[in-house]
Amino acid sequence: MATNCENVSAQMMELLYGELPADARANVDAHVAGCARCRAELDGFQKTRAVARQVLDEAPPARARLAILNAAAAHLAAQAQPAAAAAAPAAAAPTPARKPVVEEKFSFWDRLRARWAFPTFATVGAVAVFLVANKMFLDPEKSLEHRPAATQEERAAPPATPPVPSPAAEPAPWEGKPPEAADNEAKMGHRMPPHGARVAAKPAGRADDDREGGERGAKKAKKEEGPFAEPPPAKPAPAPAAAEEKAYRDQHLAKQKAADRTFAPPPPPKAAASVSANKAADKIADDPFAAEAPVDAPPALRGPAPSRRTKAPSQAQGELDSLMTGEGERPRGGGGNALGSVGGVGSVGTTSKGDGYGSGAGAAPRTATAPRPTAGDASRAAQAPAAAPVQATAPPPPPPAPVATKSRAKRSAELEADEGYVAAEPGKAQQSKDEKKAGGKNAETETLLQRADRLFADGRWAEAAAIYRELLRRDPRNEDAERWRRRLVAAENAEVEQRNANVAAKRAEQKRDSAESAAPARKQAAPKASKATSTESQ
């Protein structure tokens, strides 16, 4: 086969690297030997190879082989002992800290995750914070639970509260908050403006609407104040608390005195905080039955109820009526309504004292509002012997007092029985316990409740009623609220009854005094007359 230059050039690589078959190589070699051009080309390639091979003959670093061999040994060890697999990679990398040349390949999603993980979490966190803040500060339904007592007062006003004659000009003796309310505010980290101030800040026509509007009013007030209402200007914290506490005590004293002052001379004028209480007490002192008159007026004629704290006993009774009406409780014939429709029923048998004084239907004493004794009541009363010792320790009342004491004992027994009845329902009792444990807020309620129960047991009706009223104002939805209402009704009834009894006793005493004073005169007149007749006869 003839070999030309083109064939040799085409097979040059195989010729250069010795991959040409033997027969082909012989032909090519023969051609190259006779062709200067092909020989020059071949020599040029061979020289280039020689130079390149000299340059390209480097030995690798020894440590590389060592590292490779260690890795191979570690791999074998890891295979032999699978349990030691975790420790193997550390030993398998004896190469001095050098980053891996072959970079790890991350998938698209890995890179996307790595890039967007933080912004995503940040966004989610921000949204969560916004939602929580929104719920806390903008949703009054939730935030009302934590609002101070002044706001809860507005919620406490049941929508169906029948209007009570409003002593419009009467200043609020509860102007300051009770210490517990102040504490609540302090815990909340902000102070609400005084209730009176808030009401005054509104248009006069809207104040009552707001109060009676329940939650709507509360919402409105909340919106007006804003979620971060600024605290009142630069008041040192302890001073207002002390003032409020003083006002609170004054009010209590006023109420107590109003109850006790039935026979006492009217006290000298006091601070504005206790004006209304004194006024009410004076009213009662002058004519305790007349003090009942506004309560006895038909509900339709009553004006809107003022602030709960401003109420004199008669107004408190109106509020009590509203509570009773609103809650649809068992018919107790309470309050002024008793004189109308219910009173006719409730007065049977227990109104003899009041009737005995000829006060008429309009002046029927509060004993008429006592619950009608039923079989259940009797049985429950029988289950409550605990009330008896309390009655025994009560101070001896004036002559008609035994009646009041009896009624107080009966009422206490009934209420104890009622409580026992409530406690007998396991679900309610458990729920009540749970609510009591709910937090620090309940601790104050507990304290108040204990105080109220103690006063109730001691027969200090006015004070007990005031605290029960305060409890209801603070936490009208409490599980025990119904019991508080019952006790409030009972305490106020007992208070009125006691007052009536005292008045009756006073009148009886006056009668007796007048009778006694008339008797000596008669006696003196009688000897004179007999003497005159005798002289005449003589």
Next chain:
Amino acid sequence: MSNDEADEVLLQAYRAGDVRAFERLVARHEKPIWNFIRRFVHDAATAEDLLQEVFLRVVKSADEWRGAAKFSTWLYTIARNLTVDHARRSVHRNAASLDAERTHGESTSTLHDRIASPDRRADEVASDRETKQRIDEAVAALPAEQREVFLMREVIEMPFAEIAAAVGASEPTVKSRMRYALEKLRAALVELGGERPSAAESSGSG
């Protein structure tokens, strides 16, 4: 390369737990692979890491190797893939021009001028450290396809058929690439003045 035992036998021995067998495999192949990598990766440290990575892959994949191809082909294919991948990721670095001015003492001359002096022979040129560096640069200046074929053939001494299998090209294509690479290098050597090979080189080149 002395082949007392075939690569495949040594690999089987290593899989059975004989680390010495693997050591012999490493000793047999590390130098060609090193030189191959070194011509693609100019950083010695990176080349060292790549060399370790090649054998680590062999270690990890030793159980998966079923002998369908020659061990050397498999090994150099791993080396080639790792190296080429790394070269693609790395920043492209232009090889210094052979005509770039170099300072040699007080005189300024090109390497061509210095090496092309008539009193220097090819072996002297090759032994010169700077000349080696320039030849490295000339190899690095080759197109990647030609360079890898040249290195596989010259450094790893793979037959064209195996090179074709490794690079995924036909055998004539591989030979053409090899030819082009040699022609370019020869042209570079002519410029360097080493066109006069020594007798020893001429005799040993066959």
